[in-house]
Amino acid sequence: xxxxxxxxxxxxxxxxxxxxxxxxxxxxxxxxxxxxxxxxxxxxxxxxxxxxxxxxxxxxxxxxxxxxxxxxxxxxxxxxxxxxxxxxxxxxxxxxxxxxxxxxxxxxxxxxxxxxxxxxxxxxxxxxxxxxxxxxxxxxxxxxxxxxxxxxxxxxxxxxxxxxxxxxxxxxxxxxxxxxxxxxxxxxxxxxxxxxxxxxxxxxxxxxxxxxxxxxxxxxxxxxxxxxxxxxxxxxxxxxxxxxxxxxxxxxxxxxxxxxxxxxxxxxxxxxxxxxxxxxxxxxxxxxxxxxxxxxxxxxxxxxxxxxxxxxxxxxxxxxxxxxxxxxxxxxxxxxxxxxxxxxxxxxxxxxxxxxxxxxxxxxxxxxxxxxxxxxxxxxxxxxxxxxxxxxxxxxxxxxxxxxxxxxxxxxxxxxxxxxxxxxxxxxxxxx
Numbered sequence: 001x002x003x004x005x006x007x008x009x010x011x012x013x014x015x016x017x018x019x020x021x022x023x024x025x026x027x028x029x030x031x032x033x034x035x036x037x038x039x040x041x042x043x044x045x046x047x048x049x050x051x052x053x054x055x056x057x058x059x060x061x062x063x064x065x066x067x068x069x070x071x072x073x074x075x076x077x078x079x080x081x082x083x084x085x086x087x088x089x090x091x092x093x094x095x096x097x098x099x100x101x102x103x104x105x106x107x108x109x110x111x112x113x114x115x116x117x118x119x120x121x122x123x124x125x126x127x128x129x130x131x132x133x134x135x136x137x138x139x140x141x142x143x144x145x146x147x148x149x150x151x152x153x154x155x156x157x158x159x160x161x162x163x164x165x166x167x168x169x170x171x172x173x174x175x176x177x178x179x180x181x182x183x184x185x186x187x188x189x190x191x192x193x194x195x196x197x198x199x200x201x202x203x204x205x206x207x208x209x210x211x212x213x214x215x216x217x218x219x220x221x222x223x224x225x226x227x228x229x230x231x232x233x234x235x236x237x238x239x240x241x242x243x244x245x246x247x248x249x250x251x252x253x254x255x256x257x258x259x260x261x262x263x264x265x266x267x268x269x270x271x272x273x274x275x276x277x278x279x280x281x282x283x284x285x286x287x288x289x290x291x292x293x294x295x296x297x298x299x300x301x302x303x304x305x306x307x308x309x310x311x312x313x314x315x316x317x318x319x320x321x322x323x324x325x326x327x328x329x330x331x332x333x334x335x336x337x338x339x340x341x342x343x344x345x346x347x348x349x350x351x352x353x354x355x356x357x358x359x360x361x362x363x364x365x366x367x368x369x370x371x372x373x374x375x376x377x378x379x380x381x382x383x384x385x386x387x388x389x390x391x392x393x394x395x396x397x398x399x400x401x402x403x404x405x406x407x408x409x410x411x412x413x414x415x416x417x418x419x420x421x422x423x424x425x426x427x428x429x430x431x432x
Contacts, residue, residue, distance in 0.1 A: 051108040058101040061429035063175045066092040069421040071407060072332075072380075077125065077179040080331055080384040081409040081419035095425075097125045097138060098178040114149040119159075121145070125178045143191060155198040163189045163327070164196070164214050164261040165302045167272035168315055171348040171361045174392060174401035175427035181405050185386035186346030186363030188300055188319050188329045192216040192257075207266045214259040218250035218278040218298075219326045221334045250326060252281040253295060268309050276300040276327065282337060294337045298323045311353050318345035330367050331384060331409075333377035340375050342367035346386075355395055361388040379413030397431045 063076055068090055071078040075095035102121040110116055126141035128134030146159025162169065166189035170180040180187055194216035201209040250257070257278030264271050276298065283293040300321035307314045320343040325334045330342055346363030364385045372378035385408045392401040403425045410418040 051106075053106045055104045055106075056101065057104075057432060058099075059177065059429050059431050060099055061096070061174070061177075061427055063095040063098075063425050063427040064093075065095065065175070065423055065425035066090060067421065067423040069419065071421045071423075072184070073179065075423075076176050076425075078176075078181070078405065078407070078421070078423060079179065079184040080381060080386075081407045081414075081421040082380065083415065083419045083421070095175075097123065098175075099124055100143075100177070102144070111149060112151075114151045114156075117148040117150060119144055119146050119148065123178055153200040153202070155196075155200075157194075157196040157198075160191055160193050161196060162191050163194075163216065163276065164212050164259040165189050165274045165276050165300055165319075165327070167261060167263060167274050167302060167304045168270075168306055168317055171315055171346065171388075172313065172350055172357070172359050172392075173388070173390065173403065174399050174429050175403050175425045176388075176405075181386050181388040182346040182361065182363040183328055184331055184384050185365050185407075186317060186319070186344045188302065188321070188324055188327045188344075190219075190326070190328050192219060205266075207264070210261075210263040210265065212259075212261040212263070216257045216259060216278075218253055218255060218257045218280065220249035220280040220282075221325065221332075247285060249280045249282055249284060250278060252283075252285045253279040254281070255279050257298070269305070269307050271305040272303070274302040276302075276321070278326070280323075280326070292337065296323050296335060296337065296339065298326055300324055300327060311351050313350040313352070313359075314348070316345070316347040319343065329365055330377075331365065331380045333367070333372065333375075333380055335375035335377065338371065338374045340367055340371040340377065342371075350390075352392075355393050357390075357392045357394070359390045359392070361390075362386070378411055381409040381411035381414065381419075383411070384409045398429070399431070400426070400428045402426050 065075055067074065067078070069081060069088055070083045072080050072082050074091070075093070076098050100121065100123040102119070104117055104119045106115055106117045120142070121144035122140045122142055124138040124140055126139040129137035129139050131137065142160070144161055146157045146161050149156045170177065170187070171182055173180060194214045196212065196214045199211045201211070203209055257276065259274065259276045261272055261274035278298045280296050280298065281289060282296060283289050289295050298321070300319060302317065302319045304317035322339045322341045323335050324330050324342060325332055330340055333340070342365065344363070344365040346361060348359060348361040350357055350359035364383065366383050369378070369382050372382055386405065388403060388405040390401050390403045392399055405423045407421045408418065
């Protein structure tokens with residue numbers, strides 16, 4: 001389910017609201033009654049610039065769940081089973097980290113008729129806040145932040161956005177919107193700073209073809225500071241402790257990454273093909289590449305489709321590539337030099353009638369066993385298989401869903417060569 005749901009949009013006039021509030025605050029003592037307020041508001045409305053539009057979208061949600069066995073992350077962020085000691089246990093609790101705000105502002109046309117738009121999106125899937133009650137004082141994180149120029153069929157974006165290989169972002173879900181259960185099980189993508197160009201070609205009726213190109217930041221694991229953190233030993237020590245942020249080994253390559261996508265769209269059907277290339281300099285900043293720490297390429301090819309017809313919904317994505325850990329694949333196992341090839345995909349089939357929907361999703365990620373061993377990896381797993389079933393009812397922008405997820409992860413580093421995990425979750429969410 002998309003965050004921007006069913007047209008239930010909050011469309012506010014930024015100028016009108018701000019001006020009216022200021023004028024009312026200044027003139028408050030002189031405003032006698034409701035008639036005077038209405039008259040003042042009518043006059044302020046005339047000051048509104050018709051080309052400015054502010055929109056607020058998002059989702060407010062809460063999940064309660066019980067989970068059997070350990071997974072990488074937990075709750076709405078669970079990805080694959082990781083229990084190594086053969087122990088089994090239940091955990092139960094709530095998860096509100098996927099609450100999300102998406103704010104955008106469009107202004108008067110610039111650059112020969114382009115409509116500018118600013119977009120910022122945040123959620124609370126960063127980490128717990130400080131103190132003993134940090135788990136209920138969550139820290140926000142930036143998901144999207146970009147400046148867009150839209151000429152109608154041509155769109156240019158500067159900022160942080162989803163990678164183009166996310167032709168179909170996530171399967172239908174209510175409790176796993178931030179981290180879909182298909183992560184590490186068929187979904188390969190993440191968000192990066194980039195420059196993107198989209199060109200739409202109308203094909204008659206409701207059919208259109210979209211061509212897209214992106215130049216994006218090359219990324220890799222910064223081991224010194226942990227996944228997703230800047231400034232640590234993973235970049236040869238550059239930036240560590242000096243407050244300058246630092247770089248990771250993708251940035252140390254000195255080259256950007258590139259992506260391309262072709263997408264066909266019509267009302268009932270969508271299909272896409274996409275590709276990604278980037279490079280990482282494993283030796284780190286200022287150190288020459290060597291056989292022990294060579295430069296490596298991240299390459300990914302994606303194909304997918306979506307069909308919606310007579311209440312039925314089918315989504316399917318497949319991929320193949322190498323060294324895909326920076327794209328949230330390979331169970332986050334980064335090569336030490338030799339290429340790790342892998343393939344995988346996911347598919348979802350669902351049916352909805354009168355607000356009631358039933359969906360089943362299957363996904364897998366299968367790195368090459370030999371490649372993992374040669375790359376000094378494989379302890380976290382050599383294959384991950386996931387199945388997620390969902391019953392959902394929605395009325396307008398509100399949805400309630402019961403979801404069951406099962407993970408089977410295999411690998412020599414796991415007790416008995418495999419680990420399983422199960423999760424039952426109920427979620428209520430309001431999309432606006």
